[in-house]
Amino acid sequence: MTNLVLMKGIEKRFPGVHALKNVSFELNSGEVHALMGENGAGKSTLMKVLSGIYPKDGGELFVNGQEVELDGPRASQDLGIGIIHQELSLMNDLTVAQNIFIGREPRLRFGRLDEAALNARAVEIFRSMNLGLDPKTIVGELTIAKQQMVEIAKALSYESRVLIMDEPTAALNDAEIAELFTIIRRLKADGVGIIYISHKMDELKQIADRVTVMRDGAYIGTVEAADTPVSKIISMMVGREVTNDPVVIPDLSGAETMLEVTGLSRGREIQDVSFSVKKGEILGFAGLMGAGRTEVARAIFGADPRDSGEIRVHGKSCSISKPADAVKAGIGYLSEDRKHFGLATGMDVRTNVALASLDRFSSRFGVLRETDMRKTAQDYIGKLEIRTPSDRQEVRLLSGGNQQKVVIAKWLYRDCDILIFDEPTRGIDVGAKSEIYKLLKNLASEGRAIIVISSELPEVMRLSHRIAVMCEGRLTGILPGGEETTQEDIMHLATLRAPSMQPEGYPQ
Amino acid sequence: MTVVNSSSTPSLFARLIDTGAHQKLLAFASLIMLLIGFSIASPNFMQTSNMIAILQATSVNGVLAVAATLVIITGGIDLSVGTLMTFCAVIAGVVLTNLGMPLPIGVLAAIGAGAFCGLCSGTFVAKMKIPPFIATLGMMLILKGLSLVISDTRPIYFNDTPGFDQISRGSLIGDIFPALPIPNGVLILFIVALAAAYILGRTVLGRYTFALGSNEEAVRLSGVNTDFWKMSVYSLAGAICGIAGILIASRLNSAQPALGLGYELEAIAAVVIGGTSLSGGRGTVLGTLIGALIMAVLTNGLRVLSVAQEWQTVVTGAIIILAVYADMVRKKKA
Numbered sequence: 001m002t003n004l005v006l007m008k009g010i011e012k013r014f015p016g017v018h019a020l021k022n023v024s025f026e027l028n029s030g031e032v033h034a035l036m037g038e039n040g041a042g043k044s045t046l047m048k049v050l051s052g053i054y055p056k057d058g059g060e061l062f063v064n065g066q067e068v069e070l071d072g073p074r075a076s077q078d079l080g081i082g083i084i085h086q087e088l089s090l091m092n093d094l095t096v097a098q099n100i101f102i103g104r105e106p107r108l109r110f111g112r113l114d115e116a117a118l119n120a121r122a123v124e125i126f127r128s129m130n131l132g133l134d135p136k137t138i139v140g141e142l143t144i145a146k147q148q149m150v151e152i153a154k155a156l157s158y159e160s161r162v163l164i165m166d167e168p169t170a171a172l173n174d175a176e177i178a179e180l181f182t183i184i185r186r187l188k189a190d191g192v193g194i195i196y197i198s199h200k201m202d203e204l205k206q207i208a209d210r211v212t213v214m215r216d217g218a219y220i221g222t223v224e225a226a227d228t229p230v231s232k233i234i235s236m237m238v239g240r241e242v243t244n245d246p247v248v249i250p251d252l253s254g255a256e257t258m259l260e261v262t263g264l265s266r267g268r269e270i271q272d273v274s275f276s277v278k279k280g281e282i283l284g285f286a287g288l289m290g291a292g293r294t295e296v297a298r299a300i301f302g303a304d305p306r307d308s309g310e311i312r313v314h315g316k317s318c319s320i321s322k323p324a325d326a327v328k329a330g331i332g333y334l335s336e337d338r339k340h341f342g343l344a345t346g347m348d349v350r351t352n353v354a355l356a357s358l359d360r361f362s363s364r365f366g367v368l369r370e371t372d373m374r375k376t377a378q379d380y381i382g383k384l385e386i387r388t389p390s391d392r393q394e395v396r397l398l399s400g401g402n403q404q405k406v407v408i409a410k411w412l413y414r415d416c417d418i419l420i421f422d423e424p425t426r427g428i429d430v431g432a433k434s435e436i437y438k439l440l441k442n443l444a445s446e447g448r449a450i451i452v453i454s455s456e457l458p459e460v461m462r463l464s465h466r467i468a469v470m471c472e473g474r475l476t477g478i479l480p481g482g483e484e485t486t487q488e489d490i491m492h493l494a495t496l497r498a499p500s501m502q503p504e505g506y507p508q
Numbered sequence: 509m510t511v512v513n514s515s516s517t518p519s520l521f522a523r524l525i526d527t528g529a530h531q532k533l534l535a536f537a538s539l540i541m542l543l544i545g546f547s548i549a550s551p552n553f554m555q556t557s558n559m560i561a562i563l564q565a566t567s568v569n570g571v572l573a574v575a576a577t578l579v580i581i582t583g584g585i586d587l588s589v590g591t592l593m594t595f596c597a598v599i600a601g602v603v604l605t606n607l608g609m610p611l612p613i614g615v616l617a618a619i620g621a622g623a624f625c626g627l628c629s630g631t632f633v634a635k636m637k638i639p640p641f642i643a644t645l646g647m648m649l650i651l652k653g654l655s656l657v658i659s660d661t662r663p664i665y666f667n668d669t670p671g672f673d674q675i676s677r678g679s680l681i682g683d684i685f686p687a688l689p690i691p692n693g694v695l696i697l698f699i700v701a702l703a704a705a706y707i708l709g710r711t712v713l714g715r716y717t718f719a720l721g722s723n724e725e726a727v728r729l730s731g732v733n734t735d736f737w738k739m740s741v742y743s744l745a746g747a748i749c750g751i752a753g754i755l756i757a758s759r760l761n762s763a764q765p766a767l768g769l770g771y772e773l774e775a776i777a778a779v780v781i782g783g784t785s786l787s788g789g790r791g792t793v794l795g796t797l798i799g800a801l802i803m804a805v806l807t808n809g810l811r812v813l814s815v816a817q818e819w820q821t822v823v824t825g826a827i828i829i830l831a832v833y834a835d836m837v838r839k840k841k842a
Contacts, residue, residue, distance in 0.1 A: 303729055327731025341729050344722035346789050351715060356730035358712045366711040410730065 002065035004029050004162055004193040005050065005081075011058030012045055019045045022059070023219045025212055027162060027193040032184060034196045034204050034225065037214035037237055038429035043197055046214070047164050050195075051083045052076035063162075082155030083164040088147050092140030097122035099139050100154045125153045128190075129183055145176030152183060163187065164195045169203060170426075173289030173455075181207050199429070200456070201230045213237055238431045247481050249465045250445070255279045257315065258449035259331070259418050261300060264309030269295045271473045273309070277418070277449040282440065284464025284481070285453040287494045291470040293453045294336065297420045301333040302326045313418065327356060329418075332411030334404070336423035336453075342407045345396035349388055350377040352395050352406050356414040380409035384439065401432025408439065419443065420451045425459060437463060457487050469493035534834055535782055535798045542802065546809035553812050560689060562801075562808045567676070567693035568593075568756045570800040572771055573778035574697075574704045575748035577796045580779055581708070582741050583721040583788025584640035588629060588647035589749050590771030594764070595651040596622045596753030601664030601763035604672065611669055618757075619750035625651065626746015630739035652769060659765040666761050676758035693755050697797075700751060705793040707744070717741050721788025777824070778803055781831040802827070 005027040012020035020042050027033050037043050048054045050061070052070035061068055063079045070076050090099050097119045098105075106117040122135035131149055139147060148168060155163055169177045184194060184207060196208055204211060208225040213236040220236050260276040269292050277283045285293045299306040302320040311318050313329045320326045326333070335341035343352055354361055354373050361369050361376075377391035384405045388398055395406055404424060411419055424440065425433045440463060444450045454460045460467055464481040469490055476493040479485045547554040572589045579586040596618040604614035625647065632643035666672040675692060682689035708714035716737040719727045728734045757763045782799030784791025806827060810820045 301729070322733075323729050324731045324733050333729060335729065340723070341725050344719045344726055344789075346722045347719060351719070355719060355727065356732065358715055358732075362712045366713055368710055368712060368715060370710075414731070 003027060003062065004031075004064065005195075006062040006065075007046070007050065007059065008062075009059035010046065010049060010056050010061070012042075012049060012054060013057050017217075019217050020049070020056075021216075021218045023214065023217070025219070027195060029161070029191045029193050030188050031209045032188060032194045032196050032207050034198065034208035034211045035214065036198070036204070036211055036233060037220075038431055041214040041237070042217040043214055044166070045217075047083065047166070047195065047197070050076065050162075051081055051164060077158055077160075080159055080161040081164070082158055082160030082162065084148070084151045084155055084166065084168060086166040086168075086170060088144075088151055090139045090147055090150060093138065095136050095138055096133060096142075096150050096153075097135035099150055100125065100135075100157050121157075122153070125157055128156070129153060130186055131183065143176065144171045145173075145179055148172070148180065149183065152187075156187075160192070162193050162195070164197075166197045167199070168196070169198065169200065171289075175288075177203070201233065204233070205230070215239060234430055246483060247462060247464065249480075249482050250280055252278045252281050252465070255281070258313065259300075259451075260310075260312040260315075261296075262310045262312075264296060264299060264306060264311075266295070266299055266304070266306045269473050270299060270306070273470075273473075273475045275468055275475060275478065277451060279417075279447050279449055280444050282444045282450040282452060282463050282465050282481075284460040284467040285451060285470065286457060286460045286467055286490050287455075287470035289455060290472075291494065292473040293470050294422055295473075296470070297333060297422055297451070297453060300326070301331060301420065303333065327414060327416065330416050331418045331420065332356075332414060332416030333420045334407050334411065334422060334424065336426050338400075338403050338407055338427075339396075343395050343403060345403075346394060348392045348394055349381065349386070349398075349406055350374055350391040353377045353380055353391075353409045353413060356410050376413060377409075380405075380413065384409055385435070399429075399432065400427040401429065401436060404428060404436060405439070408443075412443075417448045418451075419448060420453070422453045423455065424452060425454075425456075457490060460490070461485065461487070471496050535795060535802065535831070538831075539798055539802050539805065542805050542809065546805070546812065550809075550812045553809060556689075558808065558812065560691065562804050563694040564676075564691050564759070565808065566800050566804040567691070567697040568752050568759070569771070569774050569778060569803065570697045570797060571700050571748060571752040571755060572775040573782075573796045573800045574701055574793055575745040575752070576772070576775040577779050577782075577784055577791055577793060578704065578708070578717060578741050578745045578748075579640070580776070580784055580786060581717050581721045581788060581791045582738060583724065584633060584738075584742075585644065585776070585786070586629065586742070586745055587641065587644040587772050588625070588651055589745070589752075589775050590773075591648045591651040591655065591768040592622060592625050592746060592749040593752040593756060593771060594768030595625065595655045596750040597757035597763040597767075598655045598659050598664065598765055600754060600757055601666065602658060604669045605664050605666060608668065611672060614669070614672075615675075615754055618753050619747050622750025622753065623743045623747040626743040626749070627739055629746070630742030633742065634735040634738040648769075648772065655765040655768070659763065661765060663765065664763040666757065666763075673758050673761040676755050693759065696751065696755060700748060701793050701797055704748070708793060713737065713740055713744070718789060721785075721790070723789075774803060775800075777828050780828060783835065799831075 003026045007023065007025040010020050010023045023042065023046055025046065035043050045054065049056045052073045052075050068079060100122050101118055106114040108114045119135040126133050129152070133146065133149065139150060168180060172180060187194065198204065204225050210222055211225050211228065211233060212222040213220040213233060215237060223233070255278040257276050258279050262274045264270055264273040273296055275283070287293050295304065298304045300311055302322045302325050311320055313331065318325070318329045320329065339345055344355065350373050353376060358368070361373050363369070374391055380386065381388060381391060386402050386405045388402060395403055398406065421440065425436055428436060440450055440452065452460065452463050466481055467479045467485060467490060468475060469477050469479065471494050476496040479489055552558060572593060575589050576586055599621040600614045600618040603609045603617045604611065629644050629647045632638045633640050678692050679689045680692055681695060708717060716727065716732065720734060720738060724734055778799035779796050780786065781802055782792070782795030784795060803824065806824060807820055810823060
């Protein structure tokens, strides 16, 4: 059988970087082929070569058995290669059909648009995907999952035989992931080949046929997804075995309660949530996407208003109405979206570390003491092992894991002893993940109270001393950490809907 | 690990061009080229008196442009700088001429009025969440109207306040070094620029000015009172407009209530030519000064070459587009 895509000995160099070293990759028709590797391993570069964005410096590329030279994204598109980027590129104010056929709208005479034909063609594509979606819906009103379907439909409208999906499930909840997988299986059955980039191991087991691993721009190997243990794949990715040490739960019976939340409510998003965290404890927050965990964190932190609820820190009631109040009380919040909510990415490491505490570095007249700022930044660069050429490096140039460490440094320097981590390892590669885990454990054992919100159950289970589970704005239970709690226990609570909410309350 | 190491080389390179150093260099080179070009074209251009006229013309626009720079770095825009300048001049006129107060009180009143109006704009933007463009557009019209109302639409002259015209026209430097008759207005521009550069580079207010433009939400979630700092920046900018008001009133020895409209665009143009990003987070006072000088040299040079006023405006517009285009090309290359 001929391969849909065959890449042999692909080479790519950028100034100072050997980005792809003799990389091979093949994709068969009707196959889901996962491409794995840590951030910076060269996956995206390889895919950019395949989609014609970068010219290759060496090697051969065959599509449908014929050697081709791609001189641009258009050439790749014409060969039936479609790419769905991680960040969706849809125009939110246009309809679904308008988005799919942007730039190729069917026309009537005198340059008028043929909306009827446009919508009819969109429906045709949806039918082939077995998807019931009104082509006249405004894209901005759709869920992220549905928007992703629109992207897929758009790729298919170019009669793509090869689909590249870059972390398609990053923003999806479990139900939506299942929906996506149904579509992927249907495309597979039609003979479309899919290159699937993801960091989530459990997904690979569900959807992928083969897995190719890259590391440091080099091809490491290709294995069958079904009969290769996850630990093997991880060790191929990081070049070493990553141990999964079980949680050690400290005895906290005598420890002080640092944070106590009672009756926290806001509309339907947060309904009467009460819990407490002790000094030295890591409390995990599990739940499906949209369960209200981030909302709880933001309400405690004063980033969003709340209707009711009391927040006690060190036993004292705190009136928190804005983030500045929470910080004063010693609460730090590390958002899942570091780039938008955590860092001034265009500024250097030094400023970002000091961002929450500039007043400490200033004289009476507001003049900054740069030397002290530099010392502090360098101190944390050493302590947290932040990999950066210097404290003057702009943080946007750091890797995800190191950016996260900069945010952590900011809060540590501010003396926050209650730290709320929202998806602490999102966008961080496997090797750096275990470093962040180690750091969180150390922070707890040093006597801080840690809350970890995570959508990845293994992460919650690996870190938490206790696990709070939420579903649709309610806290449905708090489970003990450690081995006696299973994923099934958590999932049971995470799907425990209030009876009255079932009929129409379930958000689409 | 290799990732970080490998990215350090291009990053240093990227930083060099990204900080706007390149744009400043470009702007500076254009300034020199303009100077050379005009002096070849006309022997009258490189006269000391003409150079001083250029500096004098830069002083008011330059001070306003410095004020605009501060606001623009926060990611905002201030359309009211021109009419605020006039309003402050009128306030000085009322205090000095109509009320007969001593000179320092008049100056302080003008600067205070500027700071207060800036605070109002800042409040609209920070507390009431009105987009800066709209808030300051409203402020621009309010101040234009108020200037006319307060002055009864007539110019207020400062003939009763001896020494008022010397604030801008006198020359402290010239008194000491007669060979360098640099007017005080220019001296004040440089002091304002130095102070603004110091505030931006070395103080908490300055750091937050950049941080607000870089990522306001991240700053707020760091527990910083962003509203307070934003209002502070607008107030400071307003106070600087007050200084500009004194300068222009002193130069004309009168407060002209109908003046002011159009100055805000010249100021913003100078800021943009100087390489400050309109999306916030990046910019320098030095760049703005060069930008203001380019505008002044251009206007003056074209006048010396007897190009009609109408065409001067056309050229200025073209220069703005060219400057920003050069900036875009540079960014694409990086």
